Amino acid sequence: MHYSAQKSGFLHSPGYPIKVAKLCAGLALIVLSGILSAAPESEALPLLIRNVTPVDAKHGLMQTQDVLIDAGHIQSMGKNLAAPTGAAIIDGQGRFLTPGLWDMHVHLSYDSRFIDIMPDLFLDYGITSVRDTGGDLKRLKPILASLYGPGAEAPRVFFAGPLLDGSPVVYGGNDESGIGEGHLTAAQARSKINALVAAGVDFIKIYEMVSPEVFDAFVVEASLHNLPIAAHVPLSMLASDAAPRVQSMEHLRNLEMDCARDADALLEERRVLLEAGQEQPGMSLRSSIHRAQRDPAIQNEDPARCERVLASLSATIQVPTARLNAMTQYPPFAQNDWGQALDALPESISSEWRKASMYMDPNSYKVAGEWTLGMIPRLAARNIRIGAGTDTPIGWAIPGYSLHRELEILVAAGLDTQIAFAAATLVPASFFGVEDRMGQVAQGYQADLLLLDTNPLDDIRHSRDIRLVILRGKIVRDHRRKH
Numbered sequence: 001m002h003y004s005a006q007k008s009g010f011l012h013s014p015g016y017p018i019k020v021a022k023l024c025a026g027l028a029l030i031v032l033s034g035i036l037s038a039a040p041e042s043e044a045l046p047l048l049i050r051n052v053t054p055v056d057a058k059h060g061l062m063q064t065q066d067v068l069i070d071a072g073h074i075q076s077m078g079k080n081l082a083a084p085t086g087a088a089i090i091d092g093q094g095r096f097l098t099p100g101l102w103d104m105h106v107h108l109s110y111d112s113r114f115i116d117i118m119p120d121l122f123l124d125y126g127i128t129s130v131r132d133t134g135g136d137l138k139r140l141k142p143i144l145a146s147l148y149g150p151g152a153e154a155p156r157v158f159f160a161g162p163l164l165d166g167s168p169v170v171y172g173g174n175d176e177s178g179i180g181e182g183h184l185t186a187a188q189a190r191s192k193i194n195a196l197v198a199a200g201v202d203f204i205k206i207y208e209m210v211s212p213e214v215f216d217a218f219v220v221e222a223s224l225h226n227l228p229i230a231a232h233v234p235l236s237m238l239a240s241d242a243a244p245r246v247q248s249m250e251h252l253r254n255l256e257m258d259c260a261r262d263a264d265a266l267l268e269e270r271r272v273l274l275e276a277g278q279e280q281p282g283m284s285l286r287s288s289i290h291r292a293q294r295d296p297a298i299q300n301e302d303p304a305r306c307e308r309v310l311a312s313l314s315a316t317i318q319v320p321t322a323r324l325n326a327m328t329q330y331p332p333f334a335q336n337d338w339g340q341a342l343d344a345l346p347e348s349i350s351s352e353w354r355k356a357s358m359y360m361d362p363n364s365y366k367v368a369g370e371w372t373l374g375m376i377p378r379l380a381a382r383n384i385r386i387g388a389g390t391d392t393p394i395g396w397a398i399p400g401y402s403l404h405r406e407l408e409i410l411v412a413a414g415l416d417t418q419i420a421f422a423a424a425t426l427v428p429a430s431f432f433g434v435e436d437r438m439g440q441v442a443q444g445y446q447a448d449l450l451l452l453d454t455n456p457l458d459d460i461r462h463s464r465d466i467r468l469v470i471l472r473g474k475i476v477r478d479h480r481r482k483h
Contacts, residue, residue, distance in 0.1 A: 044474035046070040046084045047447075052092025054441040055457060056099055057422035062441070067097055069447040072473040077443055088475075095467060096455050098421075099439050100128025100448035102428035103403045104319050105250060105389025108143050108157070109135040110177045113349055118392075118399045119147055119154035121344060123476055125400025126466045128448040129438070131389070131428060132159040133230055133250065134171070134205050136178040141199075153476045156448070158202040158432060160230065164192065164218055166210035168282035180207060180282075186217035193221035202432065206231040206246070208254070209274070209282055219245045228431055230319075235270050235289060238263065240312035247431055248317040248387060251325060252372055259306035260297035269293070295367040310382055317431055318379055319389040322409045323402055326369035330409050332396050333357045341401045356396050377414035386415065387431065388423040404464050411460045420460050447473040 047069040054062040054077070066081040067074060083089055108118060108130075122130060132140065140159060147154035163171055163180040171180035183189045189210075196204060204222050206215060206229060215234055222229050229246040233239045233254035240258050243249055257266050270289055277285040323330060332338055333356045342350040379386055388410065390402040403424065410420045429439035438446050449470040454462035469477035 044069075044072060044472060046075075046087035047090060047470070047473065047475070048081060048083045048087045049090045049092040049097060049451070052090075052095055052097045052451070053455075054097045055452075055455060056440045056442075057418055057426045058440055059442075060418060061455065061457060067092075067441070069449075069470065069473050073447050074441065074443055074445050074449075077441075090451070090468070092451060096452045097441055098450045098452060098456060098463075099425040099441060099445075100450055100469070100471065101126050101403060101424045101463065102129045102131065102388065102439075103127050103390055103392060103400075103424075104131045104248070104387040104428050104431070105133050105321055106130045106392040106399070107134055107177070107179060107394065108132050108159075109139040110179060111393050113346060114393045114399065115143055117344075117346065119152075121399040121401070122155045123153060123400075123469055123471065124344070125404060126450045126463065126469050126477075127155055127400050127403055128469070128471050129156040129158070129428065131203075131230075131431070132157055133389070134160060134163040134179045134207075137161050137199055139178070153471065155471070160203050160205040161196045161199060161201045163205050163207040164189070164210065165207040165282070166214055166234070166236075168209065168278060168280060168285060170207060170209060170282040170286050172282060183210065183214050183218075186213050189214045189217035190221045193218060193225065193227070197225045197227070201227070203228040203230060203247075205229075206234070208232045208235050208286055210234045210236070212237055212241075215242065215245075228433075230431075233258075235286070236267075236274060238267060240309045243312050243316045246316060248319055249313070250319050250321065250389070251391075252318060252320045252375055255309065255375075256301070256368075256371060257293055257297045258309045259301045261300050261302040261305070263297075263302075263305065266293050266297060298367055298371045310378065310384065313379070313384050314382070317385045317387045317427055319387040320372055320376060320410075321389050321391050321406070322372055322376065322413060323406045324391050324395045324397070325365065325372035326409060326413075327360065327395065328362055328364065328366045328369045329373060330405070330412075331357065331360065331362075332398075332402075332405065335405070341398050345398065353396055373409075373413040376410060380415055380419055385427050385430070386410065386419065386423045387427045388420070404461075407460045407463060417457050417460050421456055421463070424463075447471075 049067045051064055052067055053064045065078055068076045068081050144157055165180045165182050167182045167184055169180045169182040171177055183192060204227050206218050230248045231246040232250055233242050238258045239255045260266055273289055342353055388406050390397045390406050392399050392402055407420050411417055426435055426439040429435040447470055450466055451468035453465040453467055456463040467479050468475055
């Protein structure tokens with residue numbers, strides 16, 4: 001498996017410097033940065049985990065040993081380590097120490113009902129880092145400030161700001177989430193990137209309605225600021241043209257249109273539809289194009305052309321959100337633990353979501369779901385990196401719980417268990433260029449860790465068997481009393 005990284009991006013969480021240019025962006029950013037820097041990493045007491053078996057996606061199953069954690073990092077690993085004064089000693093005999101998990105595709109501000117509960121749920125399920133792939137900064141910044149306030153416990157958050165869209169905006173206008181913004185010219189695109197840099201974003205997210213000219217401006221300007229790019233394939237472009245210029249692509253969406261025998265004709269048809277549909281709401285225009293082209297493109301694949309398309313993805317992480325795309329094949333409400341997972345949500349949400357089966361058309365995404373599941377092993381066979389993301393809370397995605405379902409579906413689709421585990425540990429770290437300090441159980445790495453009762457490389461479902469969650473070197477969830 002190839003884990004090359006784009007050496008860009010930075011963390012707002014403790015231990016990572018904020019770029020000098022961003023420190024001068026204004027009082028609001030200074031206040032926010034100060035709050036985020038205040039997370040009490042250094043207050044955690046030393047932890048010594050005795051006789052534990054470390055496991056990660058790079059090294060696999062390691063030798064049973066002691067692991068010493070202090071100042072938010074793994075300080076040393078080996079046999080019979082000396083316990084520092086005041087260290088808490090944990091018996092890890094028969095258990096497994098893994099990196100904390102990531103969800104590469106969440107929207108913290110999408111649904112206000114989730115804002116207060118999302119951080120706790122992520123930690124309950126062992127998710128210690130998330131990538132917020134689109135949010136209104138006016139809503140998102142207060143959320144981030146609260147997550148890193150005094151005494152708060154929350155995953156690390158990497159955020160992009162709004163979906164950088166074209167016209168008409170998909171998530172704009174009357175949409176409650178307000179997570180999309182339109183850009184019609186290259187000058188507007190360049191200006192927006194500079195504004196986002198000043199706002200302190202960790203990456204940018206390009207959406208589906210942008211023109212090729214605006215896409216190009218976003219990419220060029222983002223590269224000047226070393227900002228990684230997550231993107232949907234714009235409807236006005238081919239995946240093979242867009243993919244090499246971004247660091248991740250989301251949902252595998254619009255990839256199938258480039259694999260079709262008549263891909264070039266479909267592209268011209270989309271461009272005509274986009275031009276003629278400027279007075280329509282963005283969501284309805286996009287949906288109508290998908291309905292018209294997606295399933296026929298899948299059913300009309302040109303294998304030789306698709307090989308060339310897949311070759312264009314070699315340096316770009318694919319985040320398939322399989323639990324969303326293949327919901328027809330794997331409906332969440334069909335899981336035995338669905339009701340129990342819903343019990344952790346506020347009644348206003350759980351009562352609504354218990355009726356999910358009433359609202360889902362079982363045939364709505366059947367073809368696309370089967371195509372997604374079939375594409376996952378094809379990507380892996382070509383050493384194309386796959387990232388684990390859920391689109392939480394969209395599509396009945398319970399924060400945390402849905403990440404484990406994503407991993408299980410990736411494996412059910414044919415992904416090797418170790419590669420699936422990498423999708424939620426090493427691959428997200430590589431997107432931000434921090435794989436030299438996150439995503440492994442190794443000396444010097446950030447101490448975002450899980451103590452599991454069973455080995456997740458034997459069965460990916462074992463990633464749920466969490467005994468301890470350690471974040472920045474501090475135990476933030478202790479489930480020992482529940483066992």
